[in-house]
Amino acid sequence: MxxxxxxxxxxxxxxxxxxxxxxxxxxxxxxxxxxxxxxxxxxxxxxxxxxxxxxxxxxxMRENECPIRSGFANMFYSVTRSDGGRLLLTNQRLIFCAHAINLNPNLYWELNLNEIDRTELGLNLFISQRIRIFERDENETNFVVYGGKHWQNELTHALDKG
Structure with a gap:
């Protein structure tokens, strides 16, 4: 059905x-x-x-904004705490929306690409990897994603273009 x-x-x-x-x-x-x-x-x-x-x-999508990559991800806080959802990279923003089944189902996180200082690939756990996002104001946000190397490549490319 x-x-x-x-x-x-x-x-x-x-x-x-x-x-x-x-x-x-x-x-x-x-x-x-x-x-x-x-x-x-x-x-x-x-x-x-x-x-x-x-x-x-x-x-x-905003004016002249287009998606680059999206996929399932966890916003990682600690080994015992994370929120599952979907991560979306566009040519203007990085956006995370939590799934409805989370303790925090209304979680929405957004960062303009021009606010990102750098990104790093973190610990590799079998098929998933951690992407570390460092903001210009020194905040750090971590996501666990499938295909971390692809995410890192797309993020680097989007940041270089911006």
């Missing part, structure tokens, strides 16, 4: 097989993949001119 979801822009019922809202014309990207890297050329050339608003996993 296919479940429906609502458009993040107008709340109209959206068939999960559809990628755009029939009512408001928003483009909606969702994926059950553990990790996905988006084709930026295709996104900017094909999607941006056609749609009024674009949402990636329920997050509205």
């Amino acid at each position: 296919a479940k429906s979801l609502n458009c993040p822009n107008c709340a109209a019922v959206l068939d999960p097989k559809e990628t755009s809202c029939a009512y408001c014309g928003s483009f909606i990207i969702t994926s059950k993949a553990k990790q996905i890297t988006y084709n930026l050329d295709e996104f900017m050339d094909e999607f941006k001119p056609k749609y009024k608003k674009i949402f990636v996993h329920g997050i509205e």
Whole structure:
């Protein structure tokens, strides 16, 4: 049985097989993949001119913003505490949204790329790795992700372009 979801822009019922809202014309990207890297050329050339608003996993893209990579991640606080959710890297921001089943299901973390000083690849735990994000104001945030080397490469590339 296919479940429906609502458009993040107008709340109209959206068939999960559809990628755009029939009512408001928003483009909606969702994926059950553990990790996905988006084709930026295709996104900017094909999607941006056609749609009024674009949402990636329920997050509205800003003007000239496009997704680079998204995937499951844990915001890591300590060995005994973390929040699971989805990490999204765009050409403007790094965003984390917690899953609904967390103790803190409304957790939303966002950082503009120009606020990031550097990133490092942390401890390797089999197929997952820790990505360490260092802000210019000396705060540090850690994420445990699948394919940490890919994340690190995409982050480095996005920071170099910014």
